[in-house]
Amino acid sequence: MTTKPMMPEREADLLRAPGNLPGHWSYSQLNTYETCPQMFYLERLMKEPPLTINGGGIGGTAGHRSVEICEAEKLWEDDSNIDLMGELFVANFREATRVEQEKHPDTPIRWGGRKTKNFPDGENEYWWEGPAGGPLMMKRYAARRRDWAEQGMSVIEGGTEMRVMTEVPYTVEEPQIVDGEAVMVEVAKSKPIIAYIDIVLLVRIGPNGIERGIADWKFGSLMSCKPRQMVVYSYALKQSHDWDITFGDIMWMRGKDVDTQVRRVEIPAELRDQVPAWYGEMAKSIDAGIFGPKPNTLCASCAVRDRCSWGRHISEKELSDE
Numbered sequence: 001m002t003t004k005p006m007m008p009e010r011e012a013d014l015l016r017a018p019g020n021l022p023g024h025w026s027y028s029q030l031n032t033y034e035t036c037p038q039m040f041y042l043e044r045l046m047k048e049p050p051l052t053i054n055g056g057g058i059g060g061t062a063g064h065r066s067v068e069i070c071e072a073e074k075l076w077e078d079d080s081n082i083d084l085m086g087e088l089f090v091a092n093f094r095e096a097t098r099v100e101q102e103k104h105p106d107t108p109i110r111w112g113g114r115k116t117k118n119f120p121d122g123e124n125e126y127w128w129e130g131p132a133g134g135p136l137m138m139k140r141y142a143a144r145r146r147d148w149a150e151q152g153m154s155v156i157e158g159g160t161e162m163r164v165m166t167e168v169p170y171t172v173e174e175p176q177i178v179d180g181e182a183v184m185v186e187v188a189k190s191k192p193i194i195a196y197i198d199i200v201l202l203v204r205i206g207p208n209g210i211e212r213g214i215a216d217w218k219f220g221s222l223m224s225c226k227p228r229q230m231v232v233y234s235y236a237l238k239q240s241h242d243w244d245i246t247f248g249d250i251m252w253m254r255g256k257d258v259d260t261q262v263r264r265v266e267i268p269a270e271l272r273d274q275v276p277a278w279y280g281e282m283a284k285s286i287d288a289g290i291f292g293p294k295p296n297t298l299c300a301s302c303a304v305r306d307r308c309s310w311g312r313h314i315s316e317k318e319l320s321d322e
């Protein structure tokens with residue numbers, strides 16, 4: 001009788017990535033790794049085709065693209081542009097749908113959200129294009145944008161969709177021969193990260209004079225609003241521009257009122273300075289080839305579920321209960 005653990009060949013393969021790791025990380029890649037290393041491996045490294053297209057992702061793309069145009073054209077300034085902004089969203093939503101379907105032909109779209117009497121499929125294209133979907137979120141965007149102007153906050157020149165690249169240092173222990181003996185030595189490494197400061201960089205006149213902050217528009221579920229994203233972006237701006245970002249506004253466009261739409265995160269320097277430690281831990285795990293499944297609440301909607309050693313055991317019943 002053998003005591004050797006049984007490990008199917010394919011799963012053993014998943015423990016080590018091929019030599020095609022990207023040369024830099026983005027916040028979203030590392031967020032995926034933190035959510036589930038195997039999802040990161042299958043989606044981001046192996047580029048496995050998805051089981052389904054993420055309908056919420058299409059809505060988010062349309063929202064961001066629309067906000068970008070509204071910023072460039074200053075459409076938010078005038079209330080009479082509300083209908084135009086709604087139409088802009090719909091046009092961008094259709095374009096984003098077309099692009100996704102062209103990328104993944106014959107792949108169904110998985111719509112998220114609650115299934116209701118009017119929308120038994122959940123938040124489908126009719127919901128997103130209808131008055132309670134994208135156009136309403138654009139209306140909220142314009143209202144909040146005007147609030148900022150009234151509060152004396154403005155977008156820094158070039159601060160829309162700002163691309164920032166910086167190196168994050170970390171250390172790993174590696175075996176080396178020193179004086180004829182094998183010892184573990186701490187080796188300094190670094191990894192470039194690219195951050196897209198989602199929409200705007202703000203300046204406000206606070207009690208301490210000028211303060212800089214960042215903002216990020218969110219069109220998906222509350223789960224997509226992660227304070228740590230703001231902290232990572234503030235770290236990137238400190239490194240690249242030597243700017244102290246003291247707050248991040250997560251602008252959740254599904255919120256029904258100002259209080260739920262604007263979620264301000266204060267970013268003390270001590271918190272920002274923890275980013276290398278956090279990234280370093282992940283970089284070490286990725287370098288070590290740790291890509292095992294990490295079951296979580298997103299498993300049922302995971303686009304690579306069928307290729308995951310955990311996800312492929314999720315039954316139809318469990319899926320329909322979600």
Ligand code: SF4
Pocket residue numbers: 036037038039293294295296298299300302303304305308309310311312
């Ligand atoms: S099904 Fe769950 S455990 Fe498997 S890859 Fe997807 S998120 Fe990870």
